[in-house]
Amino acid sequence: MNLEELFNQNKEASIEGRYLTLEHIQPILERINTNNQVKVVGKSVLGKPIHTYQIGIGKTRIYLWSQMHGNESTTTKALFDFINVLNNGSEFAQNMLSAFTFCCIPILNPDGAELYTRANANEIDLNRDSKNLTQPESRALREVFENFNPHFCFNLHDQRTIFGAGTTGKPATVSFLAPSYNEEREINENRLKAINLIAVINDELQKYIPGQVGRFDDSFNINCIGDTFQYLGVPTILFEAGHFQNDYSREVTRKFIFFSLITSFKALFENDIVNNRINDYLNISQNKVVFYDFMYKNVKINYDGIEIITNFVAQYKEELIDGKIQFNAYIVEVGELENFFGHYVYDAKGAAYSDDFTNFPKPDQKANFYLNKNVKFVNGLIKS
Numbered sequence: 594m595n596l597e598e599l600f601n602q603n604k605e606a607s608i609e610g611r612y613l614t615l616e617h618i619q620p621i622l623e624r625i626n627t628n629n630q631v632k633v634v635g636k637s638v639l640g641k642p643i644h645t646y647q648i649g650i651g652k653t654r655i656y657l658w659s660q661m662h663g664n665e666s667t668t669t670k671a672l673f674d675f676i677n678v679l680n681n682g683s684e685f686a687q688n689m690l691s692a693f694t695f696c697c698i699p700i701l702n703p704d705g706a707e708l709y710t711r712a713n714a715n716e717i718d719l720n721r722d723s724k725n726l727t728q729p730e731s732r733a734l735r736e737v738f739e740n741f742n743p744h745f746c747f748n749l750h751d752q753r754t755i756f757g758a759g760t761t762g763k764p765a766t767v768s769f770l771a772p773s774y775n776e777e778r779e780i781n782e783n784r785l786k787a788i789n790l791i792a793v794i795n796d797e798l799q800k801y802i803p804g805q806v807g808r809f810d811d812s813f814n815i816n817c818i819g820d821t822f823q824y825l826g827v828p829t830i831l832f833e834a835g836h837f838q839n840d841y842s843r844e845v846t847r848k849f850i851f852f853s854l855i856t857s858f859k860a861l862f863e864n865d866i867v868n869n870r871i872n873d874y875l876n877i878s879q880n881k882v883v884f885y886d887f888m889y890k891n892v893k894i895n896y897d898g899i900e901i902i903t904n905f906v907a908q909y910k911e912e913l914i915d916g917k918i919q920f921n922a923y924i925v926e927v928g929e930l931e932n933f934f935g936h937y938v939y940d941a942k943g944a945a946y947s948d949d950f951t952n953f954p955k956p957d958q959k960a961n962f963y964l965n966k967n968v969k970f971v972n973g974l975i976k977s
Contacts, residue, residue: 594685594859596797596852603677604851605670610842611911611918613666615641615703621673622646622699625680634698635733638714641703643733648679651693653861656743656827658698658734661719661750661818663705663712664911667834667843668749671850672699678855685859692862696741701730709913721814723821731818738822745786745828747857748819749850751843752833754886754909754936758807759878762934765807767798767849768833768880772819773811780871786828790857792870795877797856798849802837808877809833830857836884836936841909841920887922887960887973888935893945894927895952902943904930907960907973922960922973927953937973944968 608617622631622644635643659669676697679686689695700706704714712718713730722731738746756765771787773779780788791808798806809831814820822829832853837845860866885906894901905927909920944964946954954962960973969976 594855596855597848599678599855600674600848600851603674603681605673605677608670608673609844611664611666612709612913612916613660613669613700614706615700616707618669618673618699625676627680634737635729637702637704637730638728639704641707643701643703643730644699645737646676646697646699647695648676649690649692649694651689651691653692653745654694654696654741654743655745655747655858656696656738656741657747657749658701659749660700660702660706661730661734661748663700663702663707664709665711665751665834666706667751667847668832668850669699670843670847671834671854672697672749674847674851675854688862689858693858696737696743698734698737701734709911709918720818721816723818724816734818738827743827745790745861746819746822746830747854748822748829748831750831750833752835752880754836754841755882755884756807756833756835756880757883757934758805758880760881760883760932761804761878762883763804764836764838764884764936765833765878765880766802766805766835766837766846767853768807768809768831768835769794769877770809770811770819770831770833771874772817772823772829772831773813774820774823776813778811778813783826783828784823785869785871787823787830788874789866789868789870790828790860791830791877792873793860793866794853794856795873797852801852802849804878805837806877807833807835807880808874809880833880838936883932884934884936885925885930886936888930888933888938890938890940891943892941892954892964893943894954895945903927905946905954906930906933906935909973920972924954924956924958924960926956939975
């Protein structure tokens with residue numbers, strides 16, 4: 594199977610970029626609702642509908658949800674790309690629909706999606722509400738879980754650009770976790786199913802992004818939805834869409850999430866999963882906070898009359914302005930910053946820092962500055 598070709602043929606062209614709301618996906622839901630497969634299963638805090646899309650007649654039930662955090666839209670895009678495959682009439686699609694029943698929630702947190710926030714309209718992180726179920730979105734997710742009674746759960750998220758795959762200097766473009774089901778982080782039959790499936794996905798992704806797959810920490814927290822569903826006996830996989838080089842719109846990462854979904858269900862369909870791949874899973878590099886968006890090295894800084902050569906870093910803030918996401922770079926730290934990396938690295942070779950206010954890069958100020966007063970940086974990058 595040519596995954597690149599499959600992606601290009603089925604990519605949902607109507608959605609792209611980071612800002613994805615209910616308004617953007619409504620036309621898609623209407624288009625794929627050919628046989629009353631779209632249902633409203635709840636309302637958000639602000640009264641927006643929460644939809645499921647169910648397709649397939651197979652015995653194995655797969656539950657997938659995305660945008661539990663409103664500003665994490667990459668997996669939503671990939672989910673619709675995958676849904677297009679299920680509707681393309683191919684032999685592969687027919688195999689999938691006969692073997693599986695898929696129940697998808699494309700946007701669990703429509704209020705957060707519109708506001709471009711992690712939390713919902715009550716400023717609650719839904720991924721810390723799985724035990725108390727204080728929020729309507731959490732209750733909708735749980736009710737579908739109980740009614741659908743899935744065999745596998747796919748918990749679809751984005752992660753920040755700060756994560757690397759271990760300390761290798763490579764970004765964690767896609768990361769996974771088979772969540773723990775107890776404090777001891779033991780491995781039972783259901784958790785092992787998730788572990789084995791992640792190992793299969795990793796095998797495939799290494800062909801495209803070698804060394805850029807990460808594994809999340811598996812500390813147990815019953816308030817997290819993946820831990821809860823694993824505790825309730827359903828194999829659950831956390832997907833985290835991360836950074837690929839120069840891909841701040843996450844359109845390349847979207848493709849690798851799509852590859853991961855296809856690989857998962859192809860392996861389950863073909864029963865092509867080895868029984869115990871714990872070591873392969875543990876050999877996936879653990880996610881580490883080792884990256885900044887910008888790193889400026891060997892910069893001369895005049896600090897209280899003393900000149901030093903040091904480094905500083907800046908990070909994008911994603912800010913919703915007039916309905917569009919703007920990436921605004923802010924300085925965050927000055928120092929040697931050993932064992933950290935930058936997605937963009939500039940060696941100043943001793944050039945002196947200055948900006949419109951001072952000769953010292955201050956945290957929280959915009960990354961607009963000069964080096965030797967003749968190289969101008971605007972929003973973190975050299976102005977050409």
